[in-house]
Amino acid sequence: MWRILRPDAVEVLKDERARSALHRYFAVMEKKLPARFQVCKHVDVGVDLSSDTDDLWQAHAQGLKELRAILSKLDSNQLELETLNKPKISLLDLKIELARRILKSCRFCERRCEANRVAGEKGTCGVGETSRISSEFMHHGEEPELVPSYTIFFNGCTFKCQYCQNWDISQYPEEGVPVSPTSVARLIENAAEEGARNVNFVGGEPTPNLPTILEALKLCQANIPSVWNSNMYLSLESMELLSGTQDIYLADFKYGNDKCAQRYSKVPRYFEIVARNHRLAFKDAELIIRHLVLPNHLECCTRPVLKWIADNLGSMVRVNIMDQYRPCYRADQFEEINRHLTREEFSKALGIAEEVGLKNVIT
DSSP, X not given: OOOOOOHHHHHGGGOHHHHHHTHHHHHHXXXXXXXXXXXXXXXXXXXXXXXXXXXXXHHHHHHHHXXXXXXXXXXXXXXXXXXXXXXXXXXXXXXXXXXXXXXXXXXXXXXXOOOOGGGTOOOXXXXXXXXXXXXXXXXXXXXXXXXXXXXXXXXXXXXXXXXXXTHHHHTOTTOSEEXXXXXXXXXXXXXXXXXXXXXXXXXXXXXXXXXXXXXXXXXXXXXXXXXXXXXXXXXXXXXXXXXXXXXXXXXXXXXXXHHHHHHHHOOSSHHHXXXXXXXXXXXXXXXXXXXXXXXXXXXIIIHHXXXXXXXXXXXTSEEEEXXXXXXXXXXXXXXXXXXXXXHHHHHHHHHHHHHHTOOOEEO
């Protein structure tokens, strides 16, 4: 299908830094390798899904080991996915069962509200048992390697960002259109046929919708990269369930300390949890980190975030330093962020990135 792309979305195909950091993603996008969620469907976990939860988690751990072994052979051209049979119970089936159980005592994010969403209870995010989406479309405003990105915006969020640009989506979980895993799978397949480079799960926040997303990936027949576009405040259980299913984590790293996180997003223990999950994401798959530069927050947030990335994930991790901040929602209640970012501030942010040693920065 003919389509018009931004010039940088074409040029990035020859960008050595992008291809090095996102080697497997490009291979899946170019139909040279299977998406990781498709590989999960071929991993036999050999467990009865009615077993005790502890037994299921043990089987899940073993299944992840098998998945990694298969991925290694696929990626080195020692194996073709078509030669593997689909088992009666796959690793993806097991992930879906575990996610359904967590719905009854929700702890998909580290707020760990333990709401029984199956019984109609709701936690901080306000998301019920059924996922709701505000919109879905071919997004041309994402990072160049992702464009065109088929983006699904889920209602509800685990954060309460006082300056949220998508506040009408994130803070109103009861809005939007209810969707089933089957309908989401069909939407993804249609987007793949229309030339989407990937499916991009966002919001709001995708985390409360993990059961729907996993089941949609099970039903999806398209070989398309999956992108987890998230604030990264997931629980360890959710990180385990995501492991092996995503080709890219498109991960926000907002704050360099807990005080700012509590003030502007009403979220506790931010840095510890998000840093942990960035490590896990980097170990699991490929990673693009987004850092939105906030006015007056270069030293308390931008510097420690970028330094942590360089010190813990290396100089070549793909980092998007973003200057798109504008005062939205309730930002007028906070004088220090109730203005646009200045050119001088953004230039200083880029200087910090260079100073700490990051070498794969995009803007």
